[in-house]
Amino acid sequence: MTLADLPACLALAEDRGWPPEAHKWRLLLAAGQGYGIDAPPGESGLIASAVVTSYTDAYRCVSMVLVAGRHSRRGLGRHLMRHVVAECAPAVTFLTATDYGRPLYEQLGFRTVGAVTVLRGRFTGTAPAAATAAVRPATAADLPGILAYDLPVFGADRTELLTRLPSxxxxxxxAHAPDGRLTGYAAAWPNVTTTVVGPVCADDLPTAQALIARLGSAAPLPIRFDADDRHPELAAWLRASGLSGGSRFSLMVLGAPDIPGDITRRFAPYSVALG
Structure with missing residues (x-):
């Protein structure tokens, strides 16, 4: 698929009750490789979709796996995912799964290695007193430092995505330590009814909280934060800061014991569709 398929992708998403996330779809189709199945004669649009985002030759992230409701339970999702997995091999492949999709991914060899909880709400908190990093808006001059910081944290080169982050x-x-060393970065982007906070990468929890507090306080809409189970203290702080929710997704991987990177410094994904 290409960006020309964006309207069909949005129509397919709405068919399955997903919001029309044009901003996110546009990024995924531009930075990744979309795969689709066209509707049969007599129909129009797409009846199935998937997007693969590549991180060099080592890793692939699969997202936006959808099948039109009128064609569900006919094996289209399995057929498309088998094609996608074959295209991704031999790279390690990971994804974020709903409860509905997880059994299919398990049958294809994916293993659950964690989970995230989606939290939403108006942010009402403040940065903790323990936060000592100086937080400021990023400039173009910060991009090389962000790329260098992100590589060991995410565990793979995502230059393609991070260079698109400013737009x-x-x-x-x-965030910078008193000696000027970069100790974290974070972003917030618009998505229909919420402002998504992510990615968030930081040396420690107080620095992550300082970044999130600045972004959350300035957000024009309620924020969405995808909280990893491996950061329970952060999730508790977010709930105490006005967010709530219980929608959960499984983190799954094929071809490795876990998803890449350093979870101790990776506090939020770019998006659940991108890792």
């Missing part, structure tokens, strides 16, 4: 996000912040 995709509403705000990007960086």
């Amino acid at each position: 995709f996000a509403d705000r990007i912040l960086v």
Whole structure:
């Protein structure tokens, strides 16, 4: 698929009750490789979709796996995912799964290695007193430092996505230690009814909280935060800061024991569709 398929992708998403996330779809189709199945004669549009985002030759992230409701339970999702998995091999492949999709991915060899909870709401909190990093808006001069910081944190080169962040996000912040060393960065981007906070990468929890507090306080809409189970203290702080929710997704991987990167410094994904 290409960007010309964006209207069909949005129509397919709405068919399955997903919001029309044009901003996110546009990024995915531009930075990744979309796969679709056209409707049969007599119909129009797409009846199935998937997007693969590549991180060099080592990793692939699969997202936006959808089948039109009128064609569900006919094996189209399995057929498309088998094609996608074959195209991704031999790279390690990971994804974020709904409860509905997880059994299919398990049958294809994916293993659950974690989970995230989607939290939403108006942010009412403040940065903790323990936060000592200086937080400021990022500039173009910060991009090389962000790329260098992100590589070991995410565990793979995502230059393609991070260089698109200034045009995709509403705000990007960086955090610095007193000696000037970069200790984290974060962004917030618009998505229909919420402002999504992510990615968030930081040396420690207080720095992550300082970045999130600045972004959350300035957000024009309620924020969405995809909280990883491996950061329970952060999730508790977000709930105490006005967010709530219980929608959960499984983190799944094929071809490796876990998803890449350093979870101790990776506090939020770019998007659940991108890792």
